[in-house]
Amino acid sequence: MENLEKLKIKLKNIEEFLKMELIALRVGRATPALVENILVDYYGAKTSLKLLASISAPEPRLLIIEPWDKNAIIAIEKAIISSNLGLNPIVDKNLIRINVPSLTEERRNSLIKIIGAKLEEVKVRCRTARDEAIKEIADLFSAKKITEDEKFEIKEKIQELINATNKNLENITKLKEKEIKEE
Numbered sequence: 001m002e003n004l005e006k007l008k009i010k011l012k013n014i015e016e017f018l019k020m021e022l023i024a025l026r027v028g029r030a031t032p033a034l035v036e037n038i039l040v041d042y043y044g045a046k047t048s049l050k051l052l053a054s055i056s057a058p059e060p061r062l063l064i065i066e067p068w069d070k071n072a073i074i075a076i077e078k079a080i081i082s083s084n085l086g087l088n089p090i091v092d093k094n095l096i097r098i099n100v101p102s103l104t105e106e107r108r109n110s111l112i113k114i115i116g117a118k119l120e121e122v123k124v125r126c127r128t129a130r131d132e133a134i135k136e137i138a139d140l141f142s143a144k145k146i147t148e149d150e151k152f153e154i155k156e157k158i159q160e161l162i163n164a165t166n167k168n169l170e171n172i173t174k175l176k177e178k179e180i181k182e183e
Contacts, residue, residue: 003133003136003137003140003154003158004133004154004157004158004161006133007129007130007133007158007161008161010129011126011129011161011162011165014122014125014126014129014165014169015122015165015168015169015172017122017125018118018119018122018169018172018173019172021118022115022118022172022173022176024036024037025111025114025115025176025180029060029061029100030057030059030060030061030062030063030098030100031057031063032050032055032056032057032063034063034085034087034100035049035055035063035065035080035083035085035087035098036048036049036050036055037049037050038079038080038083038085039079040052040072040075040076040078040079041075041078041079042072042075049065049076049079049080052067052068052069052072052076053065053066053067053068053072053076054066054068061099061100061101062097062098062099062100063097063098063100064095064096064097064098065089065095065096065097065098066094066095066096067094067095067096070094073091073094073095073096074091076089076096077089077091077096080096080098086101086107087100103180108180108181111180112177112180112181115173115176115177115180116173118173119169119170119173122169123166123169126162126165126166126169127162129162130158130159130162133158134155134158137151137154137155137158138151
């Protein structure tokens with residue numbers, strides 16, 4: 001049914017969103033994904049760092065950011081400092097170096113709380129998607145396009161999709177928590 005397919009796509013997008021959000025959480029290793037989505041105030045417009053600079057990780061604990069516009073270095077530095085990632089950028093002529101320190105126990109606990117908040121955020125998105133799908137089914141039933149039996153059958157399938165997605169989301173966050181604890 002078309003409604004179920006739309007819901008599947010929405011739920012898959014929610015899972016991908018969570019994965020991308022968790023990649024950006026620092027776990028003690030330098031990775032361009034750590035900073036690439038930081039928004040920089042570039043000539044009055046909020047611009048993603050990956051659009052302003054080349055980002056590389058030549059060593060496991062070092063990030064190098066090389067802006068294409070050298071005048072953006074100060075704005076990039078400010079954005080990194082204010083990003084709440086606990087990173088200290090060092091401006092070195094035409095590039096920025098970031099040494100990624102090991103995680104402290106306090107920072108690990110903080111990251112685990114952030115993961116919990118992100119999980120709750122995506123679960124709310126799932127519930128919203130479920131509610132929209134159920135409303136569409138109710139509208140179809142009201143318009144006499146489906147029978148009552150079909151309505152209940154589709155509602156059950158919707159709930160099965162939501163349950164499976166919630167389980168996937170919890171597994172994704174558990175893996176990230178494990179990674180943070182072991183780092």
